[in-house]
Amino acid sequence: MDEPRRRVYGSDHDDPHPYARSGRDYRELVGGPLDGLLLDVTGCSESELADGAALITEIGQFGPGGRALYGPRPTDSLKWDWEGDTP
Template sequence: MDEHEFMQGRVYGADHEDAGPRPGRSYAQLVGGPLDGLLLDVTGRSAATAVALPTELGAFGPGGRALYGPADPDGRRFTWHGDAP
């Protein structure tokens, strides 16, 4: 299993032993970029809010951020817009 397959369906920022979605929470799928396939917990967040997620997998390595924004009005998918230092 490669890294991409390993990360599919896992929640961004969750502990590796408990990385699946939790009941009663809302999630958006991250599409494209270094965090493709991960789920982002958007519970209580506006569907129009873009995010800068810390990651070691992007173009800037450790300390970098992956930029994602809503791809649809209901906020169920966030697409990658690039990396930032």
């Protein structure tokens, strides 16, 4: 059975290719406003990945321009857990 296509953070609603592509590296966002999306981390260094990310979102606690904070899960670095929102 084929794995379902997963939408990538930052892809527009009218993007003809909003899903994960082979040959790219992704982290799954878990919890918070971006739950279930994939983050493309292709080309990021280990130290950049360890820092996590502050991702722009309109659907977080602070509305348009706010950011959702995600960081690597200690037991599974392929999953990044939501750590809260920031303006």
